[in-house]
Amino acid sequence: MQLNVALQDGFDDDEVAIRVAGDEVYRDRVTTRTQISHAADLQLEVPDGPFELEVEVPARGVRETLQLDPETQPNVAISLLEGRLVASYPERLGFA
Amino acid sequence: METYDEELELLTADEVESEEEAEAIQVPEAIATPVLGPVSGVYARPTIGLPISLEPAPIGIRPIRKEEIRLDVDGRYPQMTVSGTIHGYLFSRTHWIARLRKIGPSRWRGAIWYKDGAVASFPYTAVDVIAAGGPYPSSRTVKIVFSGGGITQRTVVYRYASAYYRTVNFEFDFQQGEIADTAINTCAHPVRPASLPCETLTIPKVFQRAGCQVTTNPTSTVPAPPGMTWSDMEMHDAMQIHWSRIASKAQWAMWIFYASLHESGNGLGGIMFDDIGPNHRQGTALFVDSFIAQPPANDPKPDAWIDRMRFWTAVHEMGHAFNLAHSWQKSLGTPWVPLANEPEARSFMNYPYSVAGGQAAFFANFEYRFSNQELLFIRHAPERFVQMGNAAWFDRHGFEEAEVNDEPTMTLELRVNRDAPRYEFMEPVWIEVKLTNTGDQPRLVDADVLDADSLTVILKKEGKEARQLIPFRQKCLAPETKAVMPGESLYGTVLASAGLNGWDVAEPGTYTIQAAARTGDEDVVSAPFTLRIAPPLSRDEEYSAGDLFTQDAARVLVFGGSRFLDGANDLLQEVVERFPERRIALHARVALGNPLTVDYKQVIPTDDGVELDVEAAQPDEAAKLIGPALIGKADIAAETFGHIRYRTLAERVARRLATAGAESEATKTIDKAIKTLDARIPDDRPAKPKVIADLNETREEVAATKKTTRTRGRAKAKAKA
Numbered sequence: 046m047q048l049n050v051a052l053q054d055g056f057d058d059d060e061v062a063i064r065v066a067g068d069e070v071y072r073d074r075v076t077t078r079t080q081i082s083h084a085a086d087l088q089l090e091v092p093d094g095p096f097e098l099e100v101e102v103p104a105r106g107v108r109e110t111l112q113l114d115p116e117t118q119p120n121v122a123i124s125l126l127e128g129r130l131v132a133s134y135p136e137r138l139g140f141a
Numbered sequence: 142m143e144t145y146d147e148e149l150e151l152l153t154a155d156e157v158e159s160e161e162e163a164e165a166i167q168v169p170e171a172i173a174t175p176v177l178g179p180v181s182g183v184y185a186r187p188t189i190g191l192p193i194s195l196e197p198a199p200i201g202i203r204p205i206r207k208e209e210i211r212l213d214v215d216g217r218y219p220q221m222t223v224s225g226t227i228h229g230y231l232f233s234r235t236h237w238i239a240r241l242r243k244i245g246p247s248r249w250r251g252a253i254w255y256k257d258g259a260v261a262s263f264p265y266t267a268v269d270v271i272a273a274g275g276p277y278p279s280s281r282t283v284k285i286v287f288s289g290g291g292i293t294q295r296t297v298v299y300r301y302a303s304a305y306y307r308t309v310n311f312e313f314d315f316q317q318g319e320i321a322d323t324a325i326n327t328c329a330h331p332v333r334p335a336s337l338p339c340e341t342l343t344i345p346k347v348f349q350r351a352g353c354q355v356t357t358n359p360t361s362t363v364p365a366p367p368g369m370t371w372s373d374m375e376m377h378d379a380m381q382i383h384w385s386r387i388a389s390k391a392q393w394a395m396w397i398f399y400a401s402l403h404e405s406g407n408g409l410g411g412i413m414f415d416d417i418g419p420n421h422r423q424g425t426a427l428f429v430d431s432f433i434a435q436p437p438a439n440d441p442k443p444d445a446w447i448d449r450m451r452f453w454t455a456v457h458e459m460g461h462a463f464n465l466a467h468s469w470q471k472s473l474g475t476p477w478v479p480l481a482n483e484p485e486a487r488s489f490m491n492y493p494y495s496v497a498g499g500q501a502a503f504f505a506n507f508e509y510r511f512s513n514q515e516l517l518f519i520r521h522a523p524e525r526f527v528q529m530g531n532a533a534w535f536d537r538h539g540f541e542e543a544e545v546n547d548e549p550t551m552t553l554e555l556r557v558n559r560d561a562p563r564y565e566f567m568e569p570v571w572i573e574v575k576l577t578n579t580g581d582q583p584r585l586v587d588a589d590v591l592d593a594d595s596l597t598v599i600l601k602k603e604g605k606e607a608r609q610l611i612p613f614r615q616k617c618l619a620p621e622t623k624a625v626m627p628g629e630s631l632y633g634t635v636l637a638s639a640g641l642n643g644w645d646v647a648e649p650g651t652y653t654i655q656a657a658a659r660t661g662d663e664d665v666v667s668a669p670f671t672l673r674i675a676p677p678l679s680r681d682e683e684y685s686a687g688d689l690f691t692q693d694a695a696r697v698l699v700f701g702g703s704r705f706l707d708g709a710n711d712l713l714q715e716v717v718e719r720f721p722e723r724r725i726a727l728h729a730r731v732a733l734g735n736p737l738t739v740d741y742k743q744v745i746p747t748d749d750g751v752e753l754d755v756e757a758a759q760p761d762e763a764a765k766l767i768g769p770a771l772i773g774k775a776d777i778a779a780e781t782f783g784h785i786r787y788r789t790l791a792e793r794v795a796r797r798l799a800t801a802g803a804e805s806e807a808t809k810t811i812d813k814a815i816k817t818l819d820a821r822i823p824d825d826r827p828a829k830p831k832v833i834a835d836l837n838e839t840r841e842e843v844a845a846t847k848k849t850t851r852t853r854g855r856a857k858a859k860a861k862a
Contacts, residue, residue, distance in 0.1 A: 054470060080413045080461050082470060122495075126473075135492065136499030139432040141410035141454050 046115045048091040048098070051138045052084040053077065055125030056102075064099040065091050081140040082124075091115050100130050180247065180272040181216045183306060184283045184299035185209040205229060210299050211306045212270065212283055213520055214241060214249060217350045220513060223249070223270055223285070224521035227263070235263040236523045247272040253289075255478060257523045259609075264290025278304065305354035306520040307527070310394040311345065311459070312358040314383050317365050321399045321429050325452040329445035332504050342509055344397075347456055347489075351511055352520040358385050363398065370404040371426070373414040380415070380424040389420055391531035395462045397455060398426040407431050411454040413461035420530035425458035427451060437500070449504065456489045462529050465490050465515050477526050480514060488512040550580030551625075553658050555670040558784045558823045562672035567686055567716075567725040569698055570637045570646050570672065571783045576658055576665065577630040586660045588621040591633025596656050598635060603651040611641040613699055634786045639695035647690050649676040678723075685719065688712050698728055701790075702735035704756065717766075724781045727770040731782075731790060734766030738797035760803035767794055772809050775817040784818060784828060792839045799846040811840045 052061060056077045061084075063071040075084040091098075094114065100123055101108040109130035113121065118134045125131075186208040210225040224238040236257040241249035249270045256263060266289030274281035281301040288294045313323055328339035345355035363379050371379075376398060381387055384396040403409040403426075411427035427433070433454050436446040466473070468491035471480035485496050488511050493503035511519065518527065525531045554575040564570055574591050578584050589595050593612035600608050612635075625631060637654055638646045646652050651673050657666045677683045688694070693709035703709065713729035720726050737759040745754045771778050771791055779787040791814035799807035815836045818828040 054473060079466070079470065079474065080416070081409065082467050083409075086408060133495065136494040137432070139408050139410055139492075139494065141412070141427075141433070141457050141492070 046091055046093045047119075048089045048113070048115045049086065049120045049138050050089055050098075051086040051120070051122045051140075053082045053122050053124045054079070054084075056084040059102050059125065060104060061085075062101045062103065063087075063089070064097075064101075065089055066096045067099075083140045086138060086140075100132075102130070178276050179215045179304075180281060180283070181213050181219065182278070182304040183209055183211050183302045184281075185302040186297060186299050208297070208299075209302065210283065210285065211521060212272070213306070213352070214243070216304075217352075218510065218513065218516050220517050220520065221249075221251075222517060222521055223251070223268060224255075225285075226524070229259075234258045235260065237263060237265075238521050239268045241268075241270060264292055265295065266290050274301070303354065305349070306352040308354040308356070308393055309348065309529075310356045310358065310386060311348075311397060312360070312384055312386060312394070313344075313397045313399065314361050314363055315399045316401055317362050319399050319401055319429055321427075321451050321455075322448065323452075323455065325448055326445075327509065330442050330449055330504070332441070332501055334506055334508060337508060342452075344452070344456055344459070347509060348459070351516055361385075363400075365401065368404075370402045371400050371428075372404045373412070373417065376400070376414050376426050377417045377424060384424070387423075388530075391420060391525070391528050392423075393528055394423070395459065395529045396424045397459060398424065399455075400426050400428055401430045402428050403431070407435075410450070411458040413458050415462075422462045422464060422531075423529045425455075425462050427454040427458055450493075453489060453493065460490050460511065460515070463519055464527055465511070465518065467491065468512065469495070471514070477518065477522050483512055483514070486512045488515060490515060549663070549665060550578065550582070551584060551658075551660055551663070551665045552577050552579050553656060553665045553667040555654060555656055555667045556824075557672070558821070558826075559780045560823060562670070564672060564674050565724050566649060566675050566677040566682055567647075567689055567720075567723065568674075568781060569639075569725070569728050570674075571781075571786055572635050572637050572654060572656075572670070573783050573785055574633040574635060574656060574658075574667075575630050576625070576633075576660075578625040578627050581627050583627065584625045584660060585622045586625055586631070586658075588623040590623075590658050590660060591631055593633075593635045593640075596633075596635065596658055598637065598654065598656045600637060600645045601653045602646075602648065603653075608642055608645050610635070610637060610645065612636075613640060613696055632785055634783055634789075636695075636699045639690075639692075639699070641692075643692070644690040644695065646672075647674065647686070649674050682720065682723075685716065689716065689725070697732050702732040704736045704741050724777065727774060727778050727781055730766045730770040731794075734763040734770075735790075735794065737763035737766070738794060738801060758797070758801040760798050760801035760806070763794075763801075764798060764803050764806035768806060768809070772806075772813045775813045776821065779817050779821055780823070784821070784823075784832075788814060788818060788832065788836065792836070795839065795843050796846065799843045807843050807846075808840070811836065811843055815840065 050063065052075050054077050056075045058074055058076050060072065060074050062069055070089055071087060073085065077084040091113075093116075096113060098111045098113050098121065099108065100111070102125060105125070105128065107125070107128060107130055109123075109132065111121070111132055120135050120138045122133045122135055122138065123130055124133075186205075206228045208225065208227045210223055213220045213222045213224075221241045221243075222238060223241055224236070227235045237253050238255035239251045239253045241251040244250050250268070252267050253265060265287035267287070269286040269288070271284045272281065273284065278301050282298050284296065284298045286294055286296045315321070324341050324343040326339070327333065327337055327342050345357060348355050361383050363383050366375050379398065380396050386392065386394040386396070403412065408431070409428060410431045410433040411425065413422060413425045415421055415424035429451055433450040434447050436443040440446045466476075468483040468486040468488055471482050483491065485491075487503060487507045489509075490511065491503070493500035493507070496503045554577070556573050556575065557571075558573070574596065576586070576591055587595065593610070598610035600610055623631070635656070638644060646654075651671060653669045653671050655667055655669045657664050677686065689712060691709070693706045694712055697703045697706055697709040697713065710733060713733050716729045717726050717733070739758050741756045741758070742753055745752050771787070771794060782790060791810050795807040795811040795814075798804075798810065815833060818836070819833050821828065
């Protein structure tokens with residue numbers, strides 16, 4: 046099943062690692078373009094049922110583990126705000 | 142060009158109530174008749190053709206060039222706010238904002254909660270606002286009594302100027318083959334607020350309701366790019382070619398481009414792409430074939446949904462060009478005031494599908510408007526924060542409000558007389574200013590146009606805010622004009638290091654200095670001049686600098702000495718003794734010796750009033766102090782003081798020493814100046830022959846003074862005998 050993930054606000058040349066059920070599926074340096082609140086977006090193959098999505102910004106020492114069910118939460122937007130990774134689940138991912 | 146002057150759908154002021162409480166202040170009773178009809182809009186202080194003074198005047202903004210206020214208490218989305226901007230010449234200005242509470246018919250009161258610019262010189266804390274006049278806007282006035290801050294109240298009457306807070310120009314251009322409307326039927330889609338009026342709403346009308354007078358240009362067609370998708374750079378290039386208002390400057394204008402798709406794909410609905418080059422926020426685009434053209438599967442009216450999303454996207458991107466952030470980003474970055482995030486706002490700046498309940502919940506309550514804090518920003522924030530193409534203060538637009546002639550007939554140059562503009566630590570920075578008539582007609586200018594207090598001088602240390610030099614000396618002279626012939630130049634000098642603001646150019650680092658001179662109705666702006674201050678050579682210098690960088694020491698240096706400011710004199714004496722090889726020692730020597738060259742008068746307070754005390758000149762002591770600087774190190778003196786000031790000092794000292802009887806030192810001083818300036822060719826600019834000729838004349842004058850002094854001395858001796 047596919048999960049849409051967007052890295053949104055607060056990233057400034059940060060290396061971000063994303064793990065699906067413990068397996069690293071993404072690692073890259075990203076920077077937010079503030080006028081579209083967009084640093085990166087990706088589609089991940091994830092289990093059909095609930096699973097753990099782990100997002101880490103190693104250089105800042107922050108990590109967040111989310112319990113997700115892609116059936117009900119097909120879109121995840123993650124921002125780095127005040128030293129914390131904050132997730133939201135918009136109806137759809139798109140930028141403007 | 143089409144102008145939108147539609148009816149503003151204004152409510153009357155008395156229909157608007159505010160729940161805000163303002164602090165109680167003492168104000169005079171209202172004497173004006175309440176206004177019939179709405180009063181919101183811009184009011185300006187009447188201009189009388191000449192600079193007008195303001196008492197008590199903010200020193201950094203004197204004289205006032207113009208003053209306006211924006212009253213926002215009725216009409217569409219009133220913010221119960223009044224804001225004002227006081228413009229001095231060129232750079233200086235004060236911007237203030239007050240929150241208002243209605244206290245009577247056509248009368249409001251409130252506290253000033255925001256200040257920007259010359260804030261230290263605008264101490265008021267509260268306003269009392271009274272609107273008066275008839276039903277016709279042109280007859281309306283607003284009287285504001287400023288109070289608080291521990292100074293006398295200030296009362297100003299402003300006249301109606303406009304119902305709009307800003308005036309902005311839009312140009313909508315379309316990629317070839319793309320058709321999208323800039324208007325929408327607000328009731329075309331069934332998911333909408335029940336109370337939403339059905340109307341044909343245009344994009345200009347949205348911004349009119351936000352407080353902007355909108356003009357539009359004819360549209361033009363932009364050829365599709367290869368591959369049919371657009372990169373940011375391609376759109377920026379297209380803007381350069383197709384936007385009729387393109388200009389490398391801040392202006393109230395933007396380009397809105399209706400394109401097919403961005404190269405990043407379907408997920409980008411629109412973008413304020415213009416963060417390229419020095420003038421950001423002038424260009425926006427929406428991608429009409431992106432996800433904004435993909436309605437939800439079961440939407441009851443897909444075509445109307447698409448029209449609405451395109452309309453929303455266009456206004457959203459235009460909001461970015463006004464420097465509005467996303468609703469959930471308000472607290473990020475550097476907001477103009479502390480802002481709260483508004484993740485659930487039904488604003489053009491929020492993403493419809495990100496609110497609780499998704500896009501259907503958003504549009505069910507969306508009234509095609511900006512939020513109140515966004516409206517406050519558009520209407521009342523300092524212009525440079527909002528205006529398209531403007532940037533961080535002075536980073537790229539030092540003189541954004543200068544009235545610069547498109548075809549200037551005068552030039553202003555800043556320069557120093559050294560190979561590279563590098564200064565020792567503690568070395569005072571004297572800048573030379575040259576104003577040249579480059580036209581083919583004589584120009585009349587104020588005789589003191591290049592005096593420090595006539596110029597506007599901006600100082601900016603790398604990485605710091607720009608500051609205006611506020612000179613110690615503020616003259617009040619009867620106007621006198623001078624004709625500058627074609628090709629002729631006027632010269633002046635300015636101490637850039639320090640003024641009433643303190644020591645602005647002193648710490649080690651790189652500084653940019655820019656100046657402007659007012660010549661008639663035209664501002665002549667110099668190119669930025671960059672200089673570098675070296676770090677201290679020792680901890681000892683670092684400690685001494687703390688004492689040197691004071692107001693008194695700066696005053697003594699700029700006024701050429703004092704016999705009154707003993708503390709500063711002691712400090713300069715210490716500098717001479719401890720750092721004899723450093724350039725600051727030359728400045729200290731001249732400042733210490735100069736007052737000793739003449740009989741020095743001081744007014745002494747007594748029980749009966751005042752009496753005049755005269756201390757006799759001490760020419761030998763003066764010569765001992767000044768000689769090692771102006772004679773012993775003449776070449777360095779010419780460099781550190783600059784040729785103009787060095788010459789001025791040498792001539793003045795020579796004349797005074799001769800008058801006081803130190804004839805030999807007087808002659809040596811002027812001879813050395815002639816020899817030094819004749820030999821120096823900094824930056825391939827030798828001294829003008831006239832300068833050397835004038836110095837030779839001064840030498841003859843000094844010689845004549847010596848003769849007179851001897852004759853008078855002999856005559857006196859005879860009389861005694």
